[in-house]
Amino acid sequence: MPWSLLKPFDELDLATREALIFGAEKGRRGLGRIYVVPAGPNGNEVTNNIFTITVNGIGREGIVPENTFADTSVLVSGLSEGHNLTSRYMITTTQKNACSDLFRGVSAAASQVAAIIGLALQAYPSLTLRDIQHLIVQSSEYDELDEKHAFICNGAGRYYHRYFGFGLLNATKLVTLAKKQTKTLKLLSVKLENSTEKISDDGLVFQCEFCQGCDDASTQPCLTKIEHVAVSFEFETQTKELRMYLTSPSGTESVLMKDTKDLKSKTIGQIVSVNFWDEMALGLWTFRLYSIPSLKDEDNVTTNVTSVTLTLYGTSATIPSEKQNRCDSSRPFSDDNDISETDDLEEQSDESHLATIIERLKHLAINFVVISGLVCLAKCLARF
Structure with a gap:
């Protein structure tokens, strides 16, 4: 289900809303269908409900990609550019049996999270929707992310991020915990x-x-x-x-x-x-x-x-x-009308993001100078 509504507080039509609720409550023989959706604008009904799992995308090195929605319903995040934090792209199939390296963004992240959930269900098919939600919270990590300083500890000791939810989903941890999951209490x-x-x-x-x-x-x-x-x-x-x-x-x-x-x-x-x-x-x-x-x-x-x-x-x-x-x-x-402490953390996060970009540009400039020097040296040696 890699789609979301486009404007703040957009609503679903009645038929879609009822189908979503029915699937989450009665699907999979009462265990609940797992709907994984990408983050969207404030208040949109696809993400702002208890029946879907909202996912955001994490950029290279664990930064916040441009044009990322800040959505408090985001439970977890996936990789938006590749199969690891340093990848620039991922290879996937497309129409007419062709391959593409252009698939990226929050849609790619949502597809990745959905696939990992599929692995957990394969290990333990009796997991309910709420079992999966709890396991995701327990299996998300943030230590390797560039944005780790912007994660905030809630009153239960869970660390969350305004864009990334509880962090990057660890597939191995999710599947391991799925085998040990006990029955979730009644909602x-x-x-x-x-x-x-x-x-x-x-x-x-x-x-x-x-x-x-x-x-x-x-x-x-x-x-x-x-x-x-x-x-x-x-x-x-x-x-x-x-x-x-x-x-x-x-x-x-x-x-x-x-x-x-x-x-x-x-x-x-x-x-x-x-x-x-x-x-x-x-x-x-x-x-x-x-x-x-x-x-x-x-x-x-x-x-x-x-x-x-x-x-x-x-x-x-x-x-x-x-x-x-x-x-x-x-x-x-x-x-x-002052900015809150949370806003201060977000501004620090933006400043850190900018500093990271500047540092990478410096490295690129240094590499360019070194490569240019080597090319010049090679041309000089070729004359002799």
Whole structure:
């Protein structure tokens, strides 16, 4: 399934949506079909759901390729240019029994990840969709990537990257773990309405909070451990740039949106984040939205948020303590439109990427001078 929607918050048609859900829940005799899709624009419905595995592409040496989507639903990444981190291309078949070395990008990465998942299913055919999702998180690595400094540790000790998800999929590790996989606990979900709502004086900052707790008197299982988190909202805006953040009870911050190209003035949609995988669900969740005015903005650039809801997906894998089960205090509300710590890390990542390119250009220049000198020397020797 190497395709994605093209614009932010694009929706699937009803038939495709129902087919996707049915396949993920009932396919493979109830184990669930595995849909591997490439990363796409903010809020597109192909990647922003719990039924697909979203993949991004990693460039040579482990850098972020140009025109890569930052998608918080990205679970894992594959190689976008070859069979290893130093390859410049890969050979594959094409039409009329021909071979091609032009296949690259996120489509190539998604195909590679899908093939590795196929190996895991061959080793253990009884794996469910959620088994595969958990195994992918456990089998992803980042130590060899040029972007390893930009990975952030979440509250469960899982390292994630805004573009690469939990890293590059290790095929050997995935297949090995697949043989030892135990049954995944039943999936639970809970929908939370915001308990508090705050807006800055200038109207540029919106913040709301959600509390997840367990009722000790209830006989029903309580969701305590996170897999996916979905933020659904409706808003109207005239600004050219919106930034959205979600902070978990553990303090992990997921950058839901920064780029708002092609964003409609009135938006109804959902963004899914996997950045909180395996964290404790209990406690206070905070959603923040920033309307960023540009120098050219003279009219109203505020954002009118009609509704925000939070849906948690996970399991009752842990027993909550009394402290974890409380939401007594709110997070401080700041009406400053400052860049967050996560944004600082991304800017450092961009600077590192630029430094890497400059260093490679230096090496190319040195090699060119050396080769030119050797050619000149060879011509001189030929005269004698």
